[in-house]
Structures are given as structure tokens and as C-alpha cells.
Amino acid sequence: MARILVAEHAGACYGVERALDITRRTLDNADGTVCTLGPLIHNPLVVEELEARGARVVDAPEGVEPGATLVMRTHGVPPSVESRAREAGALVVDATCPYVKKVHAHAERLARAGYQVVVVGETGHPEVEGTVGHVLDALVIGSADEARSAAVGRRVGLVVQTTLARSVLHEVVDVLLDRCEELCVVDTICKATRDRQLAARELAGHVDVMVVVGGRNSANTTHLFQICEDECPRTFYVESASELRREWFCKASVVGVTAGASTPAAHIESVVGEIDSLCDACEP
Ligand code: SF4
Missing domain, CATH: 3.40.1010.20 (4-hydroxy-3-methylbut-2-enyl diphosphate reductase, catalytic domain)
Structure with a gap:
């Protein structure tokens, strides 16, 4: 039975949790349409969840109808974009990470x-x-x-x-x-990034297989993957538990897991649970 270790610092950071919280509260309380300017965070599964709750992703501030609420995401925007949103009649909610x-x-x-x-x-x-x-x-x-x-x-x-x-x-x-x-x-x-990178490097150097969880469009998850791959050649990048393959874990004694700053804790838990079952299935 392989041991599964999660990096000391992994998954959703303060800025992402805060932006999700702001957006969910906005969806609960806003009268009209709620839009986000681009995907709120670089995690397709989270974006799908918000869309299911009524959030619409727009590419430009002019894409919202007057009176709609427009959430500015963690990454921030140039001041000109915020001005354009207000000129288009949007109510701006700023979820830019501090x-x-x-x-x-x-x-x-x-x-x-x-x-x-x-x-x-x-x-x-x-x-x-x-x-x-x-x-x-x-x-x-x-x-x-x-x-x-x-x-x-x-x-x-x-x-x-x-x-x-x-x-x-x-x-x-x-x-x-x-x-x-x-x-x-x-x-x-950001310290969250530094902590995740250091913890990922430390863990990847001591495991047989490393799994990195996060959106493929997430820059910080991609960096984590590169760091882990340098330390552990058997490093795999997944967006969700369904992408895991049993053969990755054959003969592995210790499996490490880390996740980018835009990956909610629930996604890490489901990946850990799935690795556990796949490793069980690998037992002779
Ligand atoms: S990783 Fe980005 S969003 Fe998260 S706390 Fe740091 S700066 Fe904010």
C-alpha cells in the first residue's frame, strides 16, 4: 500500500479563496446578472461551478448589459478596463487579490x-x-x-x-x-507561491511519484509541475481525479501530491482519494 503525502503548502491561496467568497456572495445577493471579466481563476472546474450558479464569463467590459454586476478577478486589470466597465453601466465588484x-x-x-x-x-x-x-x-x-x-x-x-x-x-x-x-x-x-514552490520541491525529492493538481491554464500550477519534474521524473499533471491512471502508481511506495494556488481543497481531497483506490488496485 503506497503512502500518499500532500505538500505542506498546497492548493487555494488567500487571494483565490477571497475572490471565490466575494463572487459567491455577489451571486447570492445581486438583483441582476453577475458576470466575471474572464474566468474568475485559472481553474476550469471552479469556473463551471460558478457558471452553474448563474455567473457569466465576459471577455470585455462592454459585454455586460447596463446594471449588471461585473466581478474583476484575482489577477487585477488596468485602470482603463475598470473605467470602461463603469462607462458601460456595470456595477464593479473588485475581487483583485490585495x-x-x-x-x-x-x-x-x-x-x-x-x-x-x-x-x-x-x-x-x-x-x-x-x-x-x-x-x-x-x-x-x-x-x-x-x-x-x-x-x-x-x-x-x-x-x-x-x-x-x-x-x-x-x-x-x-x-x-x-x-x-x-x-x-x-x-x-507572493508568499503563497513561494511556500507552494518550496514545499513542492521538498516533497518531490522524496517520493516515487508526484501528482500536481490544477488548471492547465494556471501559470502557478505549471511552475509547480516544472519544479516537481526536476526532482521527480514520474511527475504527472491533472486537472481532476478522473485523469489519474493506475499504471502511474505501479510499484510506488510513496506518492506526493501538490496543487496550484487556484485549486480548491475539495479537488485535492478527491485526487488523494482516487490515488488511494488506484494504489490499492495495483497491489499484487
Ligand atoms: S497567489 Fe496570487 S491570488 Fe494567491 S494570494 Fe498570492 S497574489 Fe494573491
């Missing part, structure tokens, strides 16, 4: 202090887009290679996508230190 709001505030402060603002993160990620929208002409750098070719000036101020892998920040900083005269780094990687 830690993401801090990234916006740091970026604005760096810009006011005359730094060229660089957001270290993935181009096109909604949180990065939201941060970029808070300052003029911010650059996005996602890797050491991009840092080598980016058009950086003499004084650069860095903020970081909250869910970025720490190793990427280190690589980018290493390159920029040689390219700028002054580099001001505000490490805005």
Missing part, C-alpha cells in the same frame, strides 16, 4: 521615481497585463534570453508576476545587473 494591488502600487511608485518599469513575468498573462496597464511604457521580460535583448535603459525598476518561479527572477536579475547602471528590485512573488 497582493496583486501591491504590485500595481510598487510599479506606480517606481515609475514616479523615474525608473523604467520592468515586469518580470509572462507576456500576455492577465496579471502581467493588469500591472503593465498601471504605468506608461512598462517592459515585460519573461526569461534571461529576453533580458539580454530587451531595450532597457540606465535605471530600471523591477516588479514580478506574483506567481513566477523564483529561479526565473534570479536569472533575469543576473542579466540585467550587467546591463543597467541602477537596478531596483521589488520582489513581489
